[in-house]
Amino acid sequence: MIAELGQFALILAFAVALAQSVLTFIGLRTADPAIHGFARAGSIAQFVLMLTAFACLTVLFAVSDFSVLVVAENSHTDKPFLYKLTGVWGNHEGSMLLWGLILTAYTAALALSAKPVEARLVSLTFAVQSLVTAAFTAFLLFTSNPFARLWPSPMNGQDLNPLLQDPGLASHPPMLYAGYVGFSITFSFAVAALIEGRVDARWARIVRPWALAAWSFLTVGIALGAAWAYYELGWGGWWAWDPVENASLMPWLAGTAFIHSLRVMEKRDTLKAWTILLALMTFSLSLAGTFLVRSGVLTSVHAFAVDPERGVFILGILIAVIGGSLALYGLRASHLKPTGVFSEVSRESTLLINNLFIGAACALVFFGTFYPLFITTVSDETITVGAPFFNATFNPMMGVLFILVPVSGMLAWKRGKLKPVLRKLMPALVAALAAGVLALWIADRTRIAGALGTALAMWVGIGVLIDIAQRLKLGDIPLKASLSRAMNLPLGIWGMAVAHFGLAITVFAITGVSAWKQETSAFLMPGQSLQIAGYTVELDDVRRFDGANYVAEEGRFAISRGQRDLGELVAERRFYPVRQMSTTESAIRTRGTGDLYISFGEPSRERGWPVHVYIYPFAMWLWIGSAILTLGGVLSIADRGRRSLTARKTADTTDAAREVTS
Template sequence: MIVELGHYALVLALALSLVLTVIPAWGAHTRDAALMGVARPAAFAMLFFTAASFVALAAAYVGSDFSVLNVFQNSHSAKPLAYKISGVWSNHEGSMLLWVLILAIFAGLVAWRGAAMPRRLLSYVLSVQGAIAAAFFLFILLTSNPFARVMPAPFEGEGLNPLLQDPGLAIHPPLLYLGYVGFSVAFSFAVGALLEGRIDAVWARFVRPWTLLAWAFLTLGIAMGSYWAYYELGWGGWWFWDPVENASLMPWLAGTALVHSIVVMEKRDALKVWTILLSILAFSLSLIGTFLVRSGVLTSVHSFASDPARGVFILCILVFFIGGGLTLFAWRAPVLRQGGLFAPVSREGALVLNNLFLAAACAAVFIGTLYPLALEAVTGAKISVGPPFFEATFLPLIVPLLLLVPVGQTLAWKRGDLLGVLQRLSAAFGLAFVGTIIVFATTRGGPVAAPLGVGLGFWLILGSLSEITSRSHRRGASVLTVLRRAAGLPRAAWGSAIAHAGVGVTVIGIAATAWGVERIATLKPGEQIALGPYQVTLEGVVPRNGPDYREVAALMVVRDGDRVIGRVEPGKRTFIARTTATSEAGLLTVGLGQIYASVAEVGAADGSAGVRLYWKPWVLLIWLGSVAMAAGGVLSLSDRRARVAAPARRAVPAAVPAE
C-alpha cells in the first residue's frame, strides 16, 4: 500500500509541477496578482508530494519489500540498515527521484525566502523551477518508474553493487546533486530576468546566496567523490580525468566564474550579460553531466542506465532547456541595460580575466570529454582522450590564473593601483619564494615543477592572509586593535580569503603527490619492505566475515625505525548476494600523509600476499583544501548582506516647478 501511495504522490507532484509552470508565468505576463499568488503554495505542495514519494521508496528499502523491482535489484535482507537507506539512490531510478526531490526542495526554499522578492520575478523563477521538475517527473514516470512491481515477489534480493556498499554512497551523491540542482535556481533567475527584461544589483543580491550554496555543495561533492574513488577502487590515485569526473568539474568551473561575476554585478552593477550567460551555462553543464551519467553513453560504476529510450528522453530535456535558455538569451540579452564602467586595472578587471581563464579551462575539459563521444556517434571511430591532453590544455590555463588571484583580490574596485598592490604583496611573495627554496633544498626526486607547485600554494595562502591583514592593519595600531578590526571585517571578506587559501592548500597537496613512493611485492608472513621513510611488515593473512560478505585480509604493521606507528589491513571481499569480489584498501594516516595498501592476491598456500603499497606525503591537503573552499563559501553565505533582501530603490521625487 505504501508503494502505491508513493507512486500516486509522484503523479500528484507532476500535476502540481505543471500548475507551477503555467499559472504563475501567465500571471506574471498579464500582471495578475491572483495568478502569481499560486506560485508559492504550488511550490510547497510539489515539495510535500515529492518528499512523500521518496519516503515511500525508502520505506520499501528499509522493509526489504522485494515485490518492488527496484528494491529487488539493489537490496538484500542481510544488508546493513545504513546501506539499505543509502541504497535508495544507488540505482538509476532512485537517484533520479533524489534529483527531483532536491529540485523540489530548492523550489520550496525559494518560495519560502521569496516573500521580499518582486512578485513578477518570483513567479517567473518558480515557474521555471516547475518546468524543470515537470520534465524530470515525466522522465521518471515514463522511463524510470522506481515503484514498478515484480510478480511473484522474490524471497530475496540481488543485493547492492559491492563498490557502492560504502559510506561514500551516503554522502557523495546527495552533495553532488545539491550542487548540480542548486544551479537550477541561478538558471531560473536568469530566465526570469530575461523574461522580465530587467537585471540589476537587486537581482544579483537575490541570486548570489543560491549560487554560493550550490557551489559549496558541488565543491564538497567533488571532493568526497575523489576521496571515495581514492580509497575504494584501489588505484591509489585521486583524479583520473574520467568523463564522469569531468562531468562534475565542468559545472564547477562555470559556477566558480558565476560566483565571481555576481560579486562584480552586486558591487558595481556591471557584467550583467556575462552573469546571465554563466547562470545558463552552469546549469546547462549540470544537465549535460546528468545526461552523461544517466543516459548509458558511458560505461562506468556511475552509469546505471542502459535503455536507449532514457538517453533520448534526457537528450530531449537537454535540447529544450539548454537550447531554450540560450535562444532566450540571444533574443533578450541585447535589451538589457549595460552596467557601470571600470578601468582595466581594477578588481572588476581582474575578475573578468579570472572568468576568461575559467571559461577557457571549462571549454578545454568540455572538448576533451565530449569529442570522443561525438566522433564515435558520427563516424564510429573510437579514440581515447586521457590525462596527457588535459594536462597540456587545462594546466596552462589554471596556473596563470592562480598566480593572478592574490593580485586580483587586493586591487581596488573601479580603478586599482597595480604598483601599490605589488608592494603590499611583496612580503607574501618573499615568504612564498623562501618556502619554495626550502622545499627545493629538503626534497629529493620528483619533477622540478613540484616545488614550484608548493610555492604557488604558499603564494595563494599568504596572498589571502595579506588581504585580511592589509584591511585590518593601520600604522601605529596595537595588536589588539588589529585583531579587533580583523574580527569586525565582513564575513564575506573572510569567506573569500578562506576559499582562496583553500585553493592554495589543495595545490600544495597536488604538488606533493610527485614525491609519493610506490612498491609492488609479494610478501610472506614476517617479511618486510621499505616504503619511503617507513618499513611495512606482513604479519599474516586472516579470514573475516561481515554482515553480508566474506573477507580475506592481509595484516600489516608499519614501523618508523624500531617504533610501531600503526597497522594497515587491506583485503579482498566476496559479497554473498552477488558473489562478486572487491578490493578494500588499507589506510594509515601519518600527519598529513597516508600509507596506502591494497592487495592483488591473498590466501596462497604459504600465506603470502601480493601487495601494492604507497607512501603519499601531504595527500590529505587535497581534500582539506576543498573543505576549506566550501567553508569559505558557507561563511560568505552567512554574511548578513547575503541573507537579507536588497532594499527597494527609492523613488526619485518629481521636480517642483518654480512659482
Template sequence: MIAELGQFALILAFVVALAQSVLTLVGLKLRDPVIHAYARAGALTQFVLLAAAFACLTLLFAVSDFSALVVAENSHTDKPLIYKLTGVWGNHEGSMLLWSVILTAYTAALALAAKPVEARLVSLTFAVQSLVTSAFTAFLIFTSNPFARLWPAPENGQDLNPLLQDPGLASHPPMLYAGYVGFSITFAFAVAALIEGRVDARWARIVRPWALTAWTFLTIGIALGASWAYYELGWGGWWAWDPVENASLMPWLAGTAFIHSLRVMEKRDTLKAWTILLALLTFSLSLAGAFLVRSGVITSVHAFAVDPARGVFILAILIVVIGGSLALFALRAGHLRPTGVFSIVSRESTLLVNNLFIGAACFLVFFGTFYPLFVTTVSDETITVGAPFYNATFNPLMGVLILLVPISGMLAWKRGKLKRILRLLTPAAMAALAAAVLAFWIADRVRIAGALGTGLAVWVGIGVLIDLAQRIKLFDLPLGASLTRARNLPLGIWGMIVAHLGLAVTIFAITGVSAWKQEASAFLMPGQSMRMGAYTLTLDDVQRQDGANYITEMGQFSAARGQRPMGEMVAERRYYPVRQMSTTESAIRTRLTGDLYVTIGEPVQDRGWPVHAYVYPFAVWLWIGSAILALGGFLSIADRGRRALIARKDKAAAGSDEVQA
C-alpha cells in the same frame, strides 16, 4: 500499497508542477495579483509530494519489499540496514527521484524566503523551475519509474553494487546533487530576468546567496566523492579524470566564475550579459553531467542507466533547456547594457580575466570528456583522453589563474593601483620563490611540477594573509584596534579570505600527492617484508572471516618508518557472493605529513598475496583544504543572511517609530 502511494504522489507532483508553470505564466501575462500566492503554494506542494514519494521508496528498501523492481535489483535481505537506506539512491531510479526532491526543496526554500517586493520576478522563477521539475518527474514516470512492480516477487534481491556499500554513499550523492540541482534556481532566475527584461545589481544581490549555496554543496560533494574513491576503490588515487568526475568539475568551474561575476555585477552593475550567460551555462553543464551518468553512453562505477530510451529523454531535456535558454539569451542580450565603467587596472578587470581563464579551463574539460564519445559515435575508433592531456593543457591555465588570485582581491574597484599592490605582495613573491627552490632541492629535483605547485600555494596563502593585514591595518594601528577591525569585517570578506586560504591548502596538497608520491609492489607470505623508501611493511597474518553479506580476507601488517614502529594496519579483500564481485578495503595510516596506503589482492599459489603500498605526502590536507573552501562559502552565505536580518530589523524599527510619531 506503499509503492502505489509513492506512484500517486509522483504523478500528482508532475501535474502540480506542470499546472503551476502554465498557470503562473498565464497569470503574469494577465497581471493577476493572486498568482504569486498560488505560485508559492504550488512550490511547497511539489516538495511535499515528492518528499512523500521519496519516503515511500525508502520504506520499500527498509522492509526489503522485493515486489518493487528497483528494490529487487538493488537490495538484499542480508544487507545492513544502513546500506538498505542509502541504497535508495544507489541506483538510477532512486537517484533521479532524489534529484527531483532536491530540485523542489530549492523551490520550496525560495517560496519561504522570497520577499513580496520581488513577487513578479520570483513568480517567473517559480514558473521556470516548475517546468524543469515537470520534465524530470515526467522522466521518472515514463522511463525510470521507481515504483514499478515485479510479479511474482522474488524471494531475495540481487544486492547493491558492492562498491556502493560504503558510508560514502550516504553523504556523497546528496551533497553532489544539492550542488548540481542548486544551480537550477540561479538558471531559473536568469531566464526569469531575461523574460522580464530587467537585469541589474539588485537581481545579482537576490541570486548570489543561491549561487553560493549550490557552489558550497558542490564543493563538499566533490570532496566527499574524491575521498570515497581514495579509500574505497583501492587504486590509490583520488582523481582520475573519469568522465563522471569531469561532469562534476565542469559546473563547479562555471559556478566559480559565476559567483565572482555576480560580485562584480552586484558591486558595479556591469558584466550583465556575461553573468546571465554563466548562470545558463552552469546549470546546462549540470544537465550534461546527468546525461553522461544516466544515458548509458559511458561505463563507470558512477553510471547506472543502460536503457537508450532514458538517454534520449534526457537528451531531449538537455536540448530544450540549453537551446531554449540560449535562444532567449540571444534575443535579449542586446538589451543588457552595463552602467558601470572600469579601467583596465581594476578588480573588475582581473575578475573578468579570471572568468575567461576559468571558462577556457572548463572548455578543455568539456572537450576532453565529450570528444572521445563523439569519435566513438561517428566511427568504430575508441580513444581515451587522460591525465597527460589535462596536465599539458588544464594545469597551465589554472596556474596562471592562481597567480592572479591575490592581486584580484587587493585591487580597488573601478580603478586600481597595480604598482602598489605588487609592492605589497613582494613578501608573498619572495616566500613563494624560496618555497619553490626548497621543494625543488629537498623533495625531488626531477619533478619541477612539485616546486611550481608549492610556490603557487605559498603565493596564494601569503598573498591572502597580506590582503587581510591591509584590511585590518595590522602594524599600522595598535593590535587591539586591528582586532576590532577584524571583528567588524563583513562575513563576506571573511568568506573570500577563508576560501582563498582553502584554495592554497588544496593546491599544496594536490602538489604533494601528485608530484612526490611513492609506490611499491611485492608478493608476500606471512612473515615476509617489503621496503619502500624509508618505510618497511611486514605481512604478519592473513585471516578469513564472514561479514554480514560478504566474505573477507584481512591482511594484518606491521609498519615501521626507519627503526620507529608505526603500529598495525589491516587491509581487506571482500567477496560478495550474491553479486559475485570483490572489493578492496585499503589500510591507511594518516599523518599530517602524509599517508601510508596499503592494499592486498587475491593470493597466487607459491608466491603469496600481492601487496601494493603507496606513500602520499600531505594527502590529509586535500580534505582539510576542501573543508576550508566550503567554510568560506558558508561564511559568505551567512553574511547574506545577516544583512537581510539587519535590513528587516531596521525596517521594523522604522515602522515602530512611525507609529509612535
C-alpha cells in the same frame, strides 16, 4: 500498497508542477496578485509530494519489498540496514527521484525565504523552476519509474553494487545533487530576468546566496567523491579524469566563474549578459552532467545501466531546457545594458580575466570529455582522452590563474593601482620562490611540477594572509583596533579570504599527492616484509572472517621505521557472493605529512599475497583544504550586503521611472 502511494504522489507532483508553471505564466499577463501566493503554496505542495514519494521508496527498501523492481535489483535481506537506506539512491531510478526531491526542496526553500520584493521576478522564477520539475517528474514517470512492480517477485534481491556499500558514497550523491540542483534556482532567476528584460545589482544580491549555497554543496560533493575513490577503490587515486568526474567538475568551474562575476555585477553593475550566460551555462552543465552519463552517450565506470528510450527523453529535456534558455538569451540579452565602466587595472578586470581562464578551462574539460564521442560519430575510429591530456593543459591554465588570485583580492574596484599591490605582495613572492627552491632541493630535484605547485600554493596562501593583514591594518594600529576592524569586516571578505586560503592548501596537497607519491609492490608471505621511503611493512598474518553480506580476508601489517615500532595496520579484501564482486578496504595510516596506504590482492599459492604500498604525501590536506574552501563559500552566504534589500526600494522606483521614460 506503499509503492502505489509513492507512485500516486509522484503523479500528483507532476500535475501540480505543470499546473503551477502554466498558470503563473498566464497569470503574470493579467497581473493578478493571487498568482504569487499560488506560486508559493504550489512550490511547497510539490516538495511535500516528492518527499512522500521518496519516503515511500525508502520504506520499500527498508522492508526489502522485492516485488518492486528497483529493490529487487539493488537490495538484499543480508545487507546492513544503513546500506538498505543508502541503496535508495544507489541506482538510476532512486537517484533520479532524489534529484527531483532536491529540486523541489530548493523551490520550497525559495518559497519560504523569499522576501516580498521583486514579486514578479520571483513568481517568474517559480514558474521556470516548476517547468523544470514537470519535465523531470515526467522523465521519472515515463522512463524511470522507481515504483515499477516485478512479478513474480523473487525470494531475495541482487544486492547493491559492493563498491557503493561505503559510508563515503552514501553521502556523496546527496551532496553532489544538492550542488547540481542548487544551480537550478540561479538558472530560473536568470531566465526570469531575461523574460523581464532587466537585471541589476539587486538581482545579483538576491541570487548570490543561492549560487554560493549550490557551489558549497558541489564542492563538498566533489570532495566526497574523491575521498570515496581514494579510500574505497583500493589504488589510492582520488581523481582520474573519468567522464563522470569531469561532469561534476564542469558545473563547478562554471559555478566558480559565476559567483565571481556575480560579485562584479553586484558592485559595478556590469558584465550583465555574461553573468546571465554563466547562470544558464552552470545549470546546463549540471543537467548535461547528470544525464549524459545515464543516457549511454558516454560510457564510464560510474555509469548505471543505460536504456536507449531514456536517452531520447533525456536529450529532449536537454534540448528544451538548454536550447530554450539559450534561445531566450539570444533574443533578450541585448536588453541587459551595463552601466559601469571598465578600466584596465581594477578588481573587476582581474575578475573578468578569472572568468575567461575558468571558462577556457571548463571548455577544455568539456572538449576532452566529449571529443572521443565526436570522433566515434564522424569516423570509424575510437579514441580516448585521458589524464595526460588534462594534466598537460588544464593544470598550467589553472596555475596561471592562481597567480592572479592574491592580486585580484587586493586591487580596488573601479580604478586600482597595480604597483602598490605588487609591493605589498613582495613577501608572498619571496616566500613562494623560497618554497619552490626548497621543494626542488629537499623533495625531488627532478620534479619541476612539484616545485611550481608548492610555490603557487605559497603565493596564494601568503598573499591572502597579507591581504587580510592589510585590511585589518595589523601592526599599524593597536591590536584592539585591528580586532574591531576584523569584527566589522564584511563576511563576504572573510569568505573570499578563507576560500582562497583553502584553495592554496588544496593546491599544495594536490602537488604533494601527485608529484611526490611513491609506490612499491611485492608478494609477501606472513613474516616477510617490504621497504618504502624508510618504512618497513611486515605482513603479520592473514585470516578469513565472515561479514554481514560478504566474506573477507584480513591482512595485519606491522609498520616500523628504523628501530621504532609504529603499530599495526589492518587491510581487508572483501568478496560479495551475491554480486560475485571483490572490493578492497585499504589500510591507511594518516599523518599531516602524508599517508601510508596498503592494499593487498588475490593470493598466489606459492608466493603469498601481492601487497601494494603507497606513500601519498600531504593527502590529508586535500580534505582539509576542500573543507576550508567550502567554509569560505558558506561564510559568504551569510553576507547580506551592506544595504538591505528593502532599503533600496526607493532607488528602484526611480530606476523603474527612468525605464518608463527612456
